[in-house]
Each structure stands twice: as C-alpha cells, then as structure tokens.
Amino acid sequence: MKMRKDFRQLVLESKKSEQKGPKQNHFIDSQTASVNGHEGVSFEDINGEVQDESVNSNSDEEQNKKPHIDDLSCPPPKFSSDESDIDSQSNGTDVLTTNATSVVGKEAGGRKKKVKKEVGSKTKTIIKQDKQGMIVADSVEEGKKVKKEVGSKGKKVKKEVGSKTKKIIKQDEQGMIVADSVEEGKKLFSWLIDPILPEDFIKNTWETCPMVLQRSQPTYYDSLLSTPAINEMLKTHNIQYTKNIDITSFSEGKRETHNPVGRAHPAVVWDYYSTGCSVRLLNPQTYIPKLRALNATLQEYFGCFVGANSYLTPPESQGFAPHYDDIEAFILQIEGKKKWRLYAPRKKQEVLPQFSSGNLTDEEIGKPVMEVTLNPGDLLYFPRGIIHQGHTVPGCHSLHITLSCYQRNTWGDLLEKTAEDGEIEVQISVGCTSIANGGGRSVGTAQSQADTMELGVSLIPAALKIAMEEDVSFRQGLPVGYLNYMGVVNTKRDLPQRQQFLTKAKTLFDKLFEYAPVDAAADQMGKQFMHDALPPVLTPEEKQSSVFGDGLRMVSEGKVVNRVEIEPDTKVKLVRAHALRLVTEGDDNTVRLYHTLDNSLEYHGEEPQFLELSVDHAPIMEHLIHSYPKFVSVSDLPLDDLAQKVKIPLTGLQVVSDLWERGLLLTEGPLDIIDD
CATH class of the missing domain: 2.60.120.650 (Cupin)
Incomplete structure (x- = not known):
C-alpha cells in the first residue's frame, strides 16, 4: 500500500496472537498530514483492549472460526446452504429455514447454566448469554412461548416471540429484563x-x-x-x-x-x-x-x-x-x-x-x-x-x-428542519394592516401577513444555503446517538450531552446571521412593496417636468410639436423615493428595476412591473437613488466610465432618457423645446 x-x-493491521490472553496490542502506523490548509495530526501507537473474546479470540482455532459476525450477540442469521442466503420473500422480514433441536450451555456470572431449547420445523433459535448476562433469542415460530431460567434464584421468565421477529433482552443488576438495541448496534459496529x-x-x-x-x-x-x-x-x-x-x-x-x-x-x-x-x-x-x-x-x-x-x-x-x-x-x-x-x-x-x-x-x-x-x-x-x-x-x-450512512444528517440539515417546522418565528411587520382608497383598492390583514411571512422565513433557508456552502461546521454530522437525548420527550432530562448539543446549536444559530443575506431579503421586501403600492400622484408642476406633461404632443392636422431632449446639463431626480427598487435578479449580466408607475388602482391588478438593465448601468441608478431628493446634472452621473467600458459614447445619456420616458425621472423644470 x-x-x-x-x-x-x-x-x-490486525494480527493474530500466538498466546491466548485478555488483551491484544493493535499497532497504528503514525502518519502526519494536512488537508485544505489544516494542520495534520500525528497518531501514535495505540494499545486496544479486546472487549469481546467471541469476536477477537487469540487462539488459532478461534481465529479461523467463521463467520465472526455470527459470534456477536446480535448476528445476522446463519444458514446451512447458499440457497438459504436468499430471502424467500421480498417483504423485508427475516425468513429462517433451518431444522434444529439444540441444547446450548453458557457460563455467565461465574456459574454454568444449561438452557435447553427445542426448535420446531423451519425454525432456528439462538440463545446466548455473555459475560454480562446478555441473553439473545431469535425465533420465527408463530405464537411459540419460550421459557427461560434466569438468575441465581431460578426466576422463571415467560417470553412470547411472535412470527418473524427478533428481540434482544438484557438482565441488569436488579434482575429486570430490558431491551437495548443501541448497545447491540454498538457491539456490531465494534x-x-x-x-x-x-x-x-x-x-x-x-x-x-x-x-x-x-x-x-x-x-x-x-x-x-x-x-x-x-x-x-x-x-x-x-x-x-x-x-x-x-x-x-x-x-x-x-x-x-x-x-x-x-x-x-x-x-x-x-x-x-x-x-x-x-x-x-x-x-x-x-x-x-x-x-x-x-x-x-x-x-x-x-x-x-x-x-x-x-x-x-x-x-x-x-x-x-x-x-x-x-x-x-x-x-x-x-x-x-x-x-x-x-x-x-x-x-x-x-x-x-x-x-x-x-x-x-x-x-x-x-x-x-x-x-x-x-x-x-x-x-x-x-x-x-x-x-x-x-x-x-x-x-x-x-x-x-x-x-453508507449520514446522508443529509448534518447540523445544517437540523437547522433547516427547524425553519421548515416553524420552530423559528420570523416577524417582519410593515406597520399597517390594510390599505384603501376611493377606487376600492384594499388588502386584508391575512393576505398582508402571509406575504410578509413568506418573505421573512425565506431569509433562514437562504442563510443556511450560503452557510452550508461556505462553512464546514454547518456540514459536520450530528453527534452519533443524539436521538437518545434530544427531542420533545427528552426536554426535561438534565444530561451533559443534551446541554452540549444545545450549546452547539445556539453557536451555529448565532453564526448563521453572518451568512444571512439581509440586504437581499430587504430588496425582496421592497420588491413586494412595489407590487403592492399605488402609482405616484403627481402635482401639476411635476407633470410639466415629466413625460406625463412635457415632451412631444400632436396638434391639429397631424402636426407633432414640443420636441425635447435630455442634455448633459439637464438636472434630474427620481419621481419618488419609493417608486422604484433596484434588485439583483436574473442572470449575472442584468439587474431589475421594479417600479410602481404602471400599477393598477386595484390591489395587484397588474403583475409586478420592472425594467431589465445591464449591470453596467447599475452605477447610474445607484447615483440617482443616493442623490434623492436633490436634482443632479446628467453630466455628474458616472457616464464616462460607462462609455469607456462599453465603448459606446453617451450610452448613459440614453439610459437617463429611457428612464425619463418611463416616467421614473423628473427634470428640474420643463425641458427646452427644440426647433425643427
């Protein structure tokens, strides 16, 4: 290798020992390494103590015994032929097809007990008692009652083993019989x-x-x-x-x-x-x-x-x-x-x-x-x-x-389930429960809260998605066996593992905020507002400084008059502070400018209205947004950088003209008329 x-x-490397004894030495080759910038760890030789001699016997005879898995207290059933390795049914239950009558003797607790077990046709029962008093019974005979003699006082225990079932029972210090599938799983993994x-x-x-x-x-x-x-x-x-x-x-x-x-x-x-x-x-x-x-x-x-x-x-x-x-x-x-x-x-x-x-x-x-x-x-x-x-x-x-195991079984998956199940309440209030005007436009509280909640809760999955991509701590698996101490049934248990689990979860929740796209979520809220809102109501003076009152118009005999143009020295500003919202959506080369100018007077009477701009034009919009409510000269907008970048002169000037023609910009006064 x-x-x-x-x-x-x-x-x-597990090596056979020539001498039988309670311990074996297992040597681990030390290797020092590093992955992805993490310092490597040097592992020194480790002496391991054998926990189960039925699995790790030191004698050559026991070493050659097969299969080792059959020596466990919870083995997969062993069959007498290759054909028996195949389940005769496909319903997911064990089918045992061996005829046997067996008497098994085991030494436990310093005493030898003989357990006699008669097994009927097409039935196999294995009874084992290990050094800790472990008793295992497997049976598929329907309704068969098994009597066992357990304990120093000859206490009789009756156990009914149903059809196609397997029970693992253990006798504790008080002589009680309890099931412990977790311990059996651990022994098998060992x-x-x-x-x-x-x-x-x-x-x-x-x-x-x-x-x-x-x-x-x-x-x-x-x-x-x-x-x-x-x-x-x-x-x-x-x-x-x-x-x-x-x-x-x-x-x-x-x-x-x-x-x-x-x-x-x-x-x-x-x-x-x-x-x-x-x-x-x-x-x-x-x-x-x-x-x-x-x-x-x-x-x-x-x-x-x-x-x-x-x-x-x-x-x-x-x-x-x-x-x-x-x-x-x-x-x-x-x-x-x-x-x-x-x-x-x-x-x-x-x-x-x-x-x-x-x-x-x-x-x-x-x-x-x-x-x-x-x-x-x-x-x-x-x-x-x-x-x-x-x-x-x-x-x-x-x-x-x-x-294979531990697929989608990480801390991030746990936090995702928490959000999905509504354990985290994200409250984002818009400060109002209804909107109405004379045109019959209204919205009820239920719809408003539903829209708001949908936007708010989506912040958690978005943060988780980013965190799980960027931070390995969110992709680490949950502790093995955490279900033994977590869950509603364990809320009143004061266990150190539970406290450690909750502390880790809280740490990750606090850390999650670092990955929360709060600005993007705010833009989505703004986008929702653009869909909800009424269109702006302009004063007569504002109309004369916008496309709604200025610019070309037709007079008698099909004549078009009042031609105007946006010039570099023209001063402009947004029509309203909250009549538009710049949102990063779509592909990497475009942004969307959602606006209210074409909204219906009825609530959601129209689909959301937006313009799609090149990302190269985004700095112009940012400058206009940050300058509001002041008027700014077109020449002060970042046009030169844009023109140089796209290699088309006055491209930015055309963008401003397009915004004015959409009704999104006001000029400082009516534009000068150009003589034809």
Whole structure:
C-alpha cells in the first residue's frame, strides 16, 4: 500500500496472537498530514483492549472460526446452504429455514447454566448469554412461548416471540429484563471495525480522514454476501434494471451504464460481466437477510439510515469514474482484490459536501493521497467528499459491500428542519394592516401577513444555503446517538450531552446571521412593496417636468410639436423615493428595476412591473437613488466610465432618457423645446 504524507490517515493491521490472553496490542502506523490548509495530526501507537473474546479470540482455532459476525450477540442469521442466503420473500422480514433441536450451555456470572431449547420445523433459535448476562433469542415460530431460567434464584421468565421477529433482552443488576438495541448496534459496529473501539473511531477518524484495516483474515466478512448468493438472488427474485441493479463500465475516461429494460436474468447479467462490465446491486439488503440484519442493527447505533450497495467487478476493469459521495462509506472486501486510489477534496466547499459529485477526470483530481489494495476481510473507510476510484488487478475479480450512512444528517440539515417546522418565528411587520382608497383598492390583514411571512422565513433557508456552502461546521454530522437525548420527550432530562448539543446549536444559530443575506431579503421586501403600492400622484408642476406633461404632443392636422431632449446639463431626480427598487435578479449580466408607475388602482391588478438593465448601468441608478431628493446634472452621473467600458459614447445619456420616458425621472423644470 502506497501512501502520501500530505493526507491524514490511519492504517491498521490486525494480527493474530500466538498466546491466548485478555488483551491484544493493535499497532497504528503514525502518519502526519494536512488537508485544505489544516494542520495534520500525528497518531501514535495505540494499545486496544479486546472487549469481546467471541469476536477477537487469540487462539488459532478461534481465529479461523467463521463467520465472526455470527459470534456477536446480535448476528445476522446463519444458514446451512447458499440457497438459504436468499430471502424467500421480498417483504423485508427475516425468513429462517433451518431444522434444529439444540441444547446450548453458557457460563455467565461465574456459574454454568444449561438452557435447553427445542426448535420446531423451519425454525432456528439462538440463545446466548455473555459475560454480562446478555441473553439473545431469535425465533420465527408463530405464537411459540419460550421459557427461560434466569438468575441465581431460578426466576422463571415467560417470553412470547411472535412470527418473524427478533428481540434482544438484557438482565441488569436488579434482575429486570430490558431491551437495548443501541448497545447491540454498538457491539456490531465494534466487530465491523475491530480492533478499533467505536469511541476511538468517532473521536479520531469519523468525518476526518480515511482508515484502512488489513486483517489477513479472508473470511471475516464472507458470511454477509457471496457471488453464489448473488446468482441465487437473481434466480429467485424479480430484480429490475436501474431500480435494483446497474450494469456499468468505465473505459478511456468515459463512464457508461448499459441497463436493459425489465428484469435482470442471471444469464444476461453474467454475459455483461464476462465482457468486462461491473455489476452494482443498489439495495441488496432487501433480498439478503444477513445484510439486512446488519444494516438494521447498525442504524440503531448511528441513529440514521444505514444503506448498502454491492459491487462485483471482473478482473482488470473499473466500473465507475472518479467521484466523491455525500455519505460516510465503509468498504467491506468480500472476495478478490481491488486497488483503491483516494484523493483529497479540491476545495473547502467539497469537504463533507451536501451532495455527491458528477463524474470527474484524472486531470481534475490531481495525485492520489492514498493507494491501497484491499484483500478479503479488509475494510476501507473514507468520509464524504473524499474522491475515490477502484480498479481490479489482473487475474482477480472483486466483490465488495459499501455500507453508507449520514446522508443529509448534518447540523445544517437540523437547522433547516427547524425553519421548515416553524420552530423559528420570523416577524417582519410593515406597520399597517390594510390599505384603501376611493377606487376600492384594499388588502386584508391575512393576505398582508402571509406575504410578509413568506418573505421573512425565506431569509433562514437562504442563510443556511450560503452557510452550508461556505462553512464546514454547518456540514459536520450530528453527534452519533443524539436521538437518545434530544427531542420533545427528552426536554426535561438534565444530561451533559443534551446541554452540549444545545450549546452547539445556539453557536451555529448565532453564526448563521453572518451568512444571512439581509440586504437581499430587504430588496425582496421592497420588491413586494412595489407590487403592492399605488402609482405616484403627481402635482401639476411635476407633470410639466415629466413625460406625463412635457415632451412631444400632436396638434391639429397631424402636426407633432414640443420636441425635447435630455442634455448633459439637464438636472434630474427620481419621481419618488419609493417608486422604484433596484434588485439583483436574473442572470449575472442584468439587474431589475421594479417600479410602481404602471400599477393598477386595484390591489395587484397588474403583475409586478420592472425594467431589465445591464449591470453596467447599475452605477447610474445607484447615483440617482443616493442623490434623492436633490436634482443632479446628467453630466455628474458616472457616464464616462460607462462609455469607456462599453465603448459606446453617451450610452448613459440614453439610459437617463429611457428612464425619463418611463416616467421614473423628473427634470428640474420643463425641458427646452427644440426647433425643427
């Protein structure tokens, strides 16, 4: 495995121990790196204590026992044949099809207890009791009552286990039986990333840097999926192209999808595979019970959906272009080998991104910061935003599972939900509840408040959008397990985690104001006012100094008289301070000038009225707005810079003339008549 030192990473190797004992030493290669200007962190060797000997036994016999996941107190069910790896139904429930009668003996609390369990036809029950008194029962027999003997006094506990259900029960110090799915999820995650403890992983690696576990244990994950299981799944179920499976290829820098229409039959899929195409299963957990059990248990720990894709790639080929994802990715190598190249985010906005990228090219991504070949039993983790691509080696295919979690599960997403659910009240008052005049123009309070509220609340999403693009703290994931102490049902609980969560949320709320486009929101309020308002009422003198009373007019016999022109020494001003509003809308080359001159005397009788100006003309409007109520000479407007910029003389003078002809400008007096 090749690694560059300019990226923070962990490379771990789990080694077998020749001597059985309560502890193992797991060495982490120290790497110093930096990403996007952040100082790198040097990780020293860490000694990890094995928490569960059923997962990390030191004897060679136990090391070779498979699958390790079946040694957990909450394993995906183990079947007796490849065919049993495929769910006989597609309704999302476990179906166990093993005939067995078993007697299981376990040592717990310093005593040995024998638990006798008879299991009927097509039923499998696993009962385990670990060192802490953990008891696990799985059963699919409808209505079967299970009797267990628990505790030193021989207390009898009756437990009814319904059809196709699984319960995890634990006996605490008081002898009570309680469910603890979160602890089971944590234990399963501990097995997944062994020898790293979940607490250490979350503290040092999560959302921070890639991590590689190279175990030299080829069977570590092989109970989850296999190529025969995929073949059986295709035979048994109506697997649809695009919905459940993709056929892809990547060659000469071009990524292609070759999906036919309809059901994916094994013969067709393997024909594509034999010609060099990769096979991606989009939701294998739907059809593979053990994988579904894995995801369903892990989501109890993470507090969010845990999904899975599987990728089967023929030798010496690649199915996908370089890209980055919007999920935390755990790559579990099942069969064969695959060489991975990882690349640092190209810019700060791509660190922990909200959305996945499109297909990237080698020229866009630079040099890899990590190169590693995964063998069966290995794990590769990388955060969202890490650019990656994988390629199989000559003579060896690859099958891996990608577990994914924490999609759209960030602080920014939480704040967005807060705004959507109305927890934040944005009150912007216009100081009036109705407007009326003799023409019957009126507006009720409900409509006025609705318009105002819509504009006000939109400020929060706009600020969030900017903040999430510019500030990585808004894109960081919520604490793992936060649902255990947050929410309405937890409001009265005085927990340190809860106080830390609320403090962080408040800090981000305060910080959010820095990204709030308050000026843009004010312009939107002004735009709304332009639509609501009455047109200005001019005095007779003002009419004579505007297009409404000055300028050309026709007299008898079709004769046009009173020709006038705006000259450089003409003095002008806006017709009213609030008869127009300059707003940045549309594309980057234009601005909009909303105005009230053509408004109806009935409320919203016309659509909003606006002129579209070039951004080069915006300085002229800014000068006129800032000069009001004074008259300014046209020659004092920033015309020279404009003319030089657009290379058209007197362009600004034409803009002023156009504004006057629209009724938006008044002159200091009637314009001089030009003799024809």
